[in-house]
Amino acid sequence: MQRKIVRDASPSDTTAICRFGEAHIRSHYAPLIGVEAADAQVRNWWNETHIGTAVASGLVVVAEASGEIIGVGQRGRRGADHVVYKLYVHAHHRGSGLGPRLLDALTSQLPADTDRLYIEHFVANERAGAFYEREGFTVERIEPGPTPALGVVWRVRTPAHRVN
Numbered sequence: 001m002q003r004k005i006v007r008d009a010s011p012s013d014t015t016a017i018c019r020f021g022e023a024h025i026r027s028h029y030a031p032l033i034g035v036e037a038a039d040a041q042v043r044n045w046w047n048e049t050h051i052g053t054a055v056a057s058g059l060v061v062v063a064e065a066s067g068e069i070i071g072v073g074q075r076g077r078r079g080a081d082h083v084v085y086k087l088y089v090h091a092h093h094r095g096s097g098l099g100p101r102l103l104d105a106l107t108s109q110l111p112a113d114t115d116r117l118y119i120e121h122f123v124a125n126e127r128a129g130a131f132y133e134r135e136g137f138t139v140e141r142i143e144p145g146p147t148p149a150l151g152v153v154w155r156v157r158t159p160a161h162r163v164n
Contacts, residue, residue: 002065004093006101008109009060009072014052016069017062021046024090032124033149045086061105063089063098073102075109082110082159084119087128099131107159117159124149 009017021042029038044050054060054074063071070093074086084106089098107117119137121128123145137155145151 004063004065004070004096004098004101006061006063006071006098006105008058008105009055009062011052011055013060013062013069014048014055017051017055017060017072018046018048020069020072020088020090021051024088028088028091029122029125033122033147037150058109060086061102061109063093063102065093071098071102073106075106078118082114082117084117087119100135103135110159114159116156119155120152121155122149123151123153129153129155 025046026035026038026042029041032038033041051060054076059075061073062069071089072086073084073088075082075084077083084103087099087102087106089096089102110117118140119132121132123142132155136157138157140154140156143152143154
């Protein structure tokens with residue numbers, strides 16, 4: 001059995017994280033939101049500039065096995081709110097507990113006074129929605145998109161380190 005490590009990303013991971021996005025994100029999203037929108041996701045959010053900036057800012061965690069990136073999580077801000085923008089696990093490693101571990105790693109980076117954590121996903125990504133529900137996120141709102149599938153579901157929960 002491969003040992004799976006979840007850790008903060010380092011600048012030397014940037015290229016491998018981008019390759020992970022190229023290899024997995026397009027094929028994940030194309031059936032859900034269409035090829036053009038899936039291509040845009042990879043082009044806009046999995047490029048060296050975007051990923052490099054997020055890694056340098058300490059906002060990215062990775063899961064790895066045998067030196068290969070098999071999962072990625074990224075957080076950020078939307079105004080005053082803390083948001084998980086990326087949480088992806090290689091299809092062959094789903095169901096092994098890496099999603100919750102990546103989420104826990106991102107949550108552990110939050111300031112101690114953080115009282116809520118948001119996560120967003122496309123309406124069409126029902127699998128993600130089910131996962132986030134299991135992890136305690138509740139729907140706060142749905143923002144319409146250019147198509148129903150591209151609507152964005154915003155979910156929120158109290159970070160795990162704040163639950164009494």
